[in-house]
Amino acid sequence: MARPRTPKGRAQRVHERLAVEYPEAICELDHETPFQLLIATILSAQATDVGVNKATPGLFARFPDAESLAEASLEEVEQLIGTLGLFRNKAKSVTKCAQQLIDRHDGEVPTSMKDLVALAGVGRKTANVVRSVALDLPGLPVDTHVLRLSNLLQLTEETDPVKVELELNPMVPAMERGEFSLRMILHGRRVCVARRPRCADCTLNDFCPSSTL
16 A cells, blocks of 8 residues: 555554454543543643542542542642642642533533633643543644654644644544544554564554654
């Protein structure tokens, strides 16, 4: 099969190959509701999904929804998420976010990008996670793995996550952008690891411009 010559062609080939490699592309943050995913994603900044998943069961058992978290004391929230880095700032963000959900959206997670990024602790990456995973809406979260792989695969030359997202969006069908991102993340964690990419084991090595093979 001929190598794709354009960034869009490479993106489409990546999308096809990774769909075969990771058919069950799922978000690895444990959650039961859109609200819980929103909070878990805010907590995941500069933290691992494994670490967040250890902290959230206690948090969500005590504060399962916006109503309860909005009334929580900062001290109790800090204690429940104290194993996470920046836990004091994160406690402020999630409690304020819950209060804003009550004040602005009747306790429900909004669907629009504009409303989501207006919430405390929420940037475009978090908003896109919530939209694509919990709300079944278009969203392409760009984390460090998606950013790094997009550059290695020469899908884009941009280094700003927002610019990368906007450049990738037209390359992937709208309702498949979330799965594209999840699979890129899985591939970045399992095969195309930052310190030592395993090019020999990579399903993309026959057309990846950065392959060492």
